[in-house]
Amino acid sequence: AQFNLCAAYFAGLGVSQDHVESAEWMRKAAEQGVAYAQYSYGVMSFKGMGVKLDLSESVKWIRKAAEQGVAAAESDLGDAYLNGNGVPQDDAEAVKWFRKAAEQGYAMAQNNLGAMYDNGRGVPLDDIKAVEWYRKAADQGYASAQFNLGVMYDNGEGVAKNAATAKKWLRKAAEQGHVGAQESLDSYDR
Secondary structure, eight states: OHHHHHHHHHHTSSSOOOHHHHHHHHHHHHHTTOHHHHHHHHHHHHHTSSSOOOHHHHHHHHHHHHTTTOHHHHHHHHHHHHHTSSSOOOHHHHHHHHHHHHHTTOHHHHHHHHHHHHHTSSSOOOHHHHHHHHHHHHHTTOHHHHHHHHHHHHHTSSSOOOHHHHHHHHHHHHHTTOHHHHHHHHHHHO
16 A cells, blocks of 8 residues: 555645655655555665655665566666666676576576677677676667667677668667667668
């Protein structure tokens, strides 16, 4: 009920929209162990929505949700470690959390895990594994992964070089508004 009341205040459904009131109810639900409330409160803390912007507080709540298996929280915790937001920067920890979310099928984390392999951050450089993770996310329609997969085919990294397949994936990303893919396709057409 607290979580639902938070959503009502956040969106202004049946009550006046009030992000501060929303955050108060979200915190109450989070304190009772509701995983999605913990994640949502962490995001609210990260964005300063109804509460003071506080990265360490944000990570505390996102971690609680991640430890309960919320894929979005696992992915965001990986991102926090990748960028040093509210925690010390740690590529190996980023990989750990991206992998947990990626194995649940969370496309953003699959793409991010692919990038970690692609760049050798927190794991040994491995273009084949990068392609595997990019493909999982690309097959779900995740534009950044489609772009990354297109680049891998264009450069022949982790897969045989194939301009037609590269263009296919770049086009899919471009159709979703991915600027890098649009620019890459323009260079093909010149």
